[in-house]
Amino acid sequence: MNTNAILVINCGSSSVKFSLIKPASGETLLSGLAECLLSTDAKVTIKQQGDKKTYKLPDPFDHQAALSVLVVQLQQLNLVKDISAIGHRVVHGGEKYSQPTLITTEVEQAISQLAKLAPLHNPANLIGIKACQAAFDCLPQVAVFDTAFHQSMPEKAYMYGLPYSLYKEHGIRRYGFHGTSHYFVANQAAKQLNKPLAQCNLISAHLGNGCSVTVIKNGESVDTSMGMTPGEGLIMGTRCGDLDTGIIFHLVDNLGYSISDVDKLVNKESGLVGISDLSNDCRTLENAMLEDNHVQATLALTVFCYRIAKSIASYSASLTQLDGLVFTGGIGENSSWVRTEIVKQLGLLNFSLDEEKNQATRFGASGNIATKNSRACWVIATNEEFVIAEQSAQLLTNLAK
Incomplete structure (x- = not known):
């Protein structure tokens, strides 16, 4: 089957991120972002061969309107003929999906049912699927799940200390996310090690x-x-991460919080922004810490890095050997200060950084930033869109055999 290019769609509740990628070479023919959807500020920005253009969206300012603009631009650029399928990022696949899956009515229903486990994500992913079906009705649609890579976790890792019936009857267990990113950087690290991925032991x-x-x-x-x-x-931009469940009862029973108040608190008002009382943006906090000696910004970043270092160290219990550590994501790829702060707390695992390499490896650069006598420590720019394109193409090739 011709899999010349895959249109990758990452649909959020008020945004659509998209890329047109040749899976064989990794070349990105076009990329862009529709944002502020469902508001009069809705717009879509499209980048192609160094050229960037922004278009205001027409009423009703929704996902379908954004994709309609995208289709017109693809037609004008004579790129529609190159598209062989649409690959969708879907956040939650539960236990049902451990591989990329051709989207059918049954799959859509399953994604909808799994929305109870990802209420902020799966409904938005379905909106993108429906919109693409309307815009590209003749093309196959493929779902690639964030949770799929983690379906190899053993029971001891995914079970909670709750009654077993909650797992068996309601699917309450640990699933994990960012799977496509962890999978991509693990493959890149394997190439650096010159070993098959199946022989690599990493922390990402x-x-x-x-x-x-x-x-x-x-x-x-x-x-x-x-x-x-x-x-x-972990502590995140606006999420608190691990939390003593007794705090929730205290907030509700003694401080007058409703359940919706708690949900807003732990998901949107906590983490870096909550501790710093300033911003969820690591760049803003670093500037405030280094230039203004901002006490709460310093505290937020210190707690953030300590919790990451503690998590990395704890995962050594899962391994008998360790090839290296990978940093990725917007902060992991760009903040040399955060990497330094984390790694200096990992001396027992024999990690140390070459600060010259660490400072130089930012803004899309990748490489090993460890000292000569340290375990390997890589910065690897992630590319989830490429994984979705590659896996979608491979699925369609296999189905055509």
Whole structure:
């Protein structure tokens, strides 16, 4: 089957990120972002061969309007003929999906049912699927799930200390997220090691507004910091991460919080922005800390880095050998200060950084930033869109055989 180019769609509740990628070469023919959807400020920005243009969206300012603008631009650029399929990022696949899947009515229903486990994500992913079906009705649509890479986790890693019936009857367990990112950087690290992925043992730290650490044993995810939802684990931009459940009862019973108030607090008002009382943006906090000696910004970043270092160290319990550590994501790829602060707390695991290399490896650059006598420590720019394109193309090729 011709898989010349895959249109990758990453649909959020008020945004659509898209890329047209040749999976065979990794070349990106076109990319862009529709944002502020469902408002009069809705717009779509399209980049192609160094050229960038922004278009205001027409009423009703929705996902379909954004994709309609995209289709027109693809037609004008004579790129529609190159598209062989649409690959969709879908956040939650539960236990049902561990591989890329051709989207059918049954798959759509399953994604909808799994929305109870990802209420902020799966409904938005479905909106993107429906919009693309209307815009590209003759093309196959493929779902690539964030949770799929983590389906190799053993029971001891994914079970909660709750009654077993809650798992069996309601699917309450740890699933993990950022799977496509962890999978991509693990493959890149394997190339650096000149070993098959199946022989690699790694710890991967995806650090951005959302953060997760994954331990990869013989090429497979065997534990990860996010859980049933993306709220578990590390401190993040606006999420608190791991939390004593007794705090929730205290907030409700003694401080007058409603359940919706608690949900807003732990998901949108906590993490870096909550501790700093300033921003969820690591760049803003670093500037405030280094230039203004901002006490709460310093505290937020210190707690953030300590929790990441503690998580990385704890995952060594899953391994008998460790090839290296990977930093990725917006913060992991760009903040040399955060990397330094984390790694200096990992001396027992024999990690140390070459600060010259660390400072130089930013803004899309990748490389090993460890000292000569340290375990390997890579910065690897992630490319989730390429994984979605590659896996979508491979699925369609296999189905055509």
